[in-house]
Amino acid sequence: MEVPPRSGASAASPSTGRKRSPQKSKRARICNVRLNDDEWSRLTIxxxxxxxxxxxxxVRAGLAAADDSENTAAVIADHRDLIAELFAARRHLGQVGNNLNQITRAINSGGQPAELDAVVSAVRRAVARVQAATDRMLEQD
Incomplete structure (x- = not known):
């Protein structure tokens, strides 16, 4: 049964020319969202x-996010944290590798660098850091 339009109201929306939703599917809840100027502009566009x-x-974007349990905000944040950790571990390996090259050069020249134990320890920590980040990544799949 179609509900007749109220007096003064038409059955079509004046801005879009579309028919209005049936009364039973109207949204009854209101949610206010605060946005800064950049967020407002990007979302409006x-x-x-x-x-x-x-x-x-x-509503559509929020429901799509809610229905996609693999890409919730927490999962995305965890991915970002993991990527940041991998980049940090990569930088760490680069620094340690540079130190290892200097020690190798010194050993090949007949020297016995005092930092050898510290660099080997740093290599082990760097490898463990990369391994831990890789394990976290594999656990997520």
């Missing part, structure tokens, strides 16, 4: 590009 109102765009 994205909504316009997808030919949706900003509230409709936010």
């Amino acid at each position: 994205a909504a316009r590009t997808s030919r949706k109102s900003l509230p409709a765009y936010l």
Whole structure:
């Protein structure tokens, strides 16, 4: 059964020319969101590009995120942390590798560098750091 429009209201939305949603599927809950100017601009452009109102765009994006359990904010944050750790471990390995090359050069010249034990220990820590980050990455798959 179709509900007749109220007096003064038309069955079509004046801005889009579309028919309004049936009364049973109307959204009854209100959620206010605070945005800074950059967020407002980016979301408004994205909504316009997808030919949706900003509230409709936010609902669709939020529901898509809620339905995608593999890409929740916590998982994405964990991925970012893991990537940051891998980059840090890579830098650490580069520094340790440089030290190892200097020690190798000194040993090949007949010297006995005092830092040898410290560098070998640093290599072991760097390898353990990379291994731990790799293990975390493999556990997520």
